[in-house]
Amino acid sequence: MTQLAPTQLAPVLTIDGPGGAGKGTISRMIAEHMGWHLLDSGALYRLTALSALRHGIAVDDAQALSEQAQNLDVVFAVENGAMRILLEGDDVTTAIRSEGVGNAASQVAALPPVRNALLQRQRDFYQAPGLVADGRDMGTVVFPDAPLKIYLTASAEERARRRLLQLQQVGEDARLSTLLEEIKARDARDMQRAVAPLKPAEDAVELDTTQLDIPEVVERIETLLAERNLV
Numbered sequence: 001m002t003q004l005a006p007t008q009l010a011p012v013l014t015i016d017g018p019g020g021a022g023k024g025t026i027s028r029m030i031a032e033h034m035g036w037h038l039l040d041s042g043a044l045y046r047l048t049a050l051s052a053l054r055h056g057i058a059v060d061d062a063q064a065l066s067e068q069a070q071n072l073d074v075v076f077a078v079e080n081g082a083m084r085i086l087l088e089g090d091d092v093t094t095a096i097r098s099e100g101v102g103n104a105a106s107q108v109a110a111l112p113p114v115r116n117a118l119l120q121r122q123r124d125f126y127q128a129p130g131l132v133a134d135g136r137d138m139g140t141v142v143f144p145d146a147p148l149k150i151y152l153t154a155s156a157e158e159r160a161r162r163r164l165l166q167l168q169q170v171g172e173d174a175r176l177s178t179l180l181e182e183i184k185a186r187d188a189r190d191m192q193r194a195v196a197p198l199k200p201a202e203d204a205v206e207l208d209t210t211q212l213d214i215p216e217v218v219e220r221i222e223t224l225l226a227e228r229n230l231v
């Protein structure tokens, strides 16, 4: 009898793509529907960046940053149905979503020792009954055997528009043109880095969400899960 790979016993759905393609919301909704665990890998890079900023560590000090990443004192807690993230006991759920932390995260994420330090921490999220893993390299590096890999995209203009709405909801002000520049710069950095660059896995299903709303994307992915007998 052939041994089943662990990823077939408890499925992993990877959802990769650039920022603003809708990965976060879509991953959370599917994890909720399926009763699966959720890995928000971007949050780990954001937490490493925020921790570095708070401890006065430069965003290019690979050695010190990888130690920070290794020893991150983080708690992901669900409170009244909402996820709260605590860093060294301090609630940073909102703080890690700022543009400044996002940009620092993308610089920190380009350093191979930081990525290595976070690899096992990400794989530890893989538990029965299943996992939705949201990020940039979930299907290519962290869970290469995942039975369903999605690569979500949307035009840079649409992603900047969505980001502006998100920022306005948390009371931050921004200019659309500045956000578009930042999104393009972050895409370039994520796609061009030497280690784990942002790109679709060879066996990923690509979905362009520019013209799709969130329920339509969720439905398409859940149909694919059903077609592959993963639910």
Ligand code: C5P
Pocket: 019, 041, 042, 043, 045, 046, 102, 105, 106, 107, 109, 110, 134, 135, 136, 137, 138, 186, 190
């Ligand atoms: O997805 P999010 O915007 O929270 O990610 C913040 C940054 O972390 C990204 O711009 C990217 O540089 C980095 N990241 C990564 N690999 C992941 C998830 C995020 O390099 N799996």
